[in-house]
Amino acid sequence: MTDEHPTRHWRTRLVHPRVAASQDFRALVPAIHRGSTVLFERVAEARDDWRGEGYSYGLYGTPTTRELALRIADLEGARAGFVVPGGQAAIALIYLAFCRAGDHALLPETAYGPNRELADELLAGLGITVETYDPLIGSGIAALIRRNTRLIWCESPGTITMEVQDVPAIVATAHAAGVPVALDNTYAAGVLFDAFALGVDVSMQALTKYVGGHSDILLGTVSVGTAEAQERIGATHRLLGMAVSPDDCALALRGLETLAVRLDRLEKTTLEVAHWLKARPEVALVLHPALPDCPGHEIWRRDFTGSASVFSVVFEPGWDTQRVTDFVEALRLFRLGFSWGGTHSLAMAYPPLPRTQRGYDGRIVRLNVGLEEPADLIADLEQALKQVA
Structure with a gap:
């Protein structure tokens, strides 16, 4: 391109360059536009x-x-x-x-x-x-x-x-x-x-x-x-x-482009894990919207088109807070952490909840299922249950 101001000092040209790449660029992903100041012609x-x-x-x-x-x-x-x-x-x-x-x-x-x-x-x-x-x-x-x-x-x-x-x-x-x-x-x-x-x-x-x-x-x-x-x-x-x-x-x-396939995989794996836990003698209740025992299950069937990766487990009344803590700390694939929805499986134990109903006396653990193989997650849960038996 032609330099309209060939005598400008190089320090000025650092801020006001006299060359620029073409903006005629098309890609599959949106560009990242960083900027606070917007310029106007008038x-x-x-x-x-x-x-x-x-x-x-x-x-x-x-x-x-x-x-x-x-x-x-x-x-x-x-x-x-x-x-x-x-x-x-x-x-x-x-x-x-x-x-x-x-x-x-x-x-x-x-x-x-x-x-x-x-x-x-x-x-x-x-x-x-x-x-x-x-x-x-x-x-x-x-x-x-x-x-x-x-x-x-x-x-x-x-x-x-x-x-x-x-x-x-x-x-x-x-x-x-x-x-x-x-x-x-x-x-x-x-x-x-x-x-x-x-x-x-x-x-x-x-x-x-x-x-x-x-x-x-x-x-x-x-x-x-x-x-x-x-x-x-x-x-x-x-x-x-x-x-x-x-x-x-x-x-x-970028995450939006894989959201559908991740949700599909997470739903399938989570249901497999939830059904396995539901059959365990240590578990009193599995709180997963797709399972009939979950409060409001019929409304979930009416209003939702699928389920996600997070659900909770309520252990039998004989379990105290220390035993619940020992269980989550014995897990290896399920890491101890808040949040959910990512690729890693997570677990978190909760104290008695400040609820007028359904507080579950500190016997509740929330699980987030990630993208690991279901059989490996189930094996991890089983070894943790054996440790605290």
């Missing part, structure tokens, strides 16, 4: 608005981050989507978009623990009351809705104890009272449960889990089904400055 084009179709500032998205938001929203059948730094950020964004001082929200008592902690440790100080409810309440939630109720949460299946909620019944009851419903849809990866077809207003998931799929990113998304929800979430997202890394978004985009 002052009249310069704006600072998240609503624009173009790009105005890196905080509101680069082509990489917007690609991920668009793809997730498309998969979920949503009106729009927003990418956030993690699942907990998604939860906080939804609360702060819909609730103000003096407002009331409802949360299943089986929700993700940090959701409850956010309510108790932050929202309470802001004058927002969050009341917990039995996840199996269904349309009975009408009795808990107040004049100042501004949000109802669902999470199905519930964390650790795996109760499947009657989300359509809750949605119908909430909407009759003019209250929006938000759903933590992480278990279903946004695809095994069709949240927006069943009337949910806002759906979030931790992309850290199944979409990322390799335990190496922290990301979340919030998808919206209505124009009102889009405006509330979008405006709050901007004010909170919830920027995300385009590199992490690129990893999530």
Whole structure:
């Protein structure tokens, strides 16, 4: 190319190069666009608005981050989507978009623990009351809705104890009272449960889990089904400055391409392991939505198109906390760790849960099944059971 300013110093040319590669490049994967400052040709084009179709500032998205938001929203059948730094950020964004001082929200008592902690440790100080409810309440939630109720949460299946909620019944009851419903849809990866077809207003998931799929990113998304929800979430997202890394978004985009095959394999392996555990004399209950003993199983059959990799085991009453601890620490392929949805199998023991029902007295272990061979996972569980017999 012709140099229009041949006398510019080399230091200036480091910042304003006189050569550039062609941008006419097409590949199978999206490019990673890193950048905060967006350039404009004219002052009249310069704006600072998240609503624009173009790009105005890196905080509101680069082509990489917007690609991920668009793809997730498309998969979920949503009106729009927003990418956030993690699942907990998604939860906080939804609360702060819909609730103000003096407002009331409802949360299943089986929700993700940090959701409850956010309510108790932050929202309470802001004058927002969050009341917990039995996840199996269904349309009975009408009795808990107040004049100042501004949000109802669902999470199905519930964390650790795996109760499947009657989300359509809750949605119908909430909407009759003019209250929006938000759903933590992480278990279903946004695809095994069709949240927006069943009337949910806002759906979030931790992309850290199944979409990322390799335990190496922290990301979340919030998808919206209505124009009102889009405006509330979008405006709050901007004010909170919830920027995300385009590199992490690129990893999530890569994870999306193998999500279907991973979910299929995880479902098959998990069911094989769950059925084996169900036949063991040490096990009192296997809490897997696809098994009839799991609370809400019939609703799972009605509303879900598949199951995922995480489930829980309740040991017989003779097991105490120490024996449960010894069991998980004796596992070798199942590593001891939180989170789930990756390629590695994980286990975690829990103390007595702060639940009015189904606390299971500290005899519960949550398992996440990875991509290992089922026979090897079963052998690992068997050797651990023998060690603590």
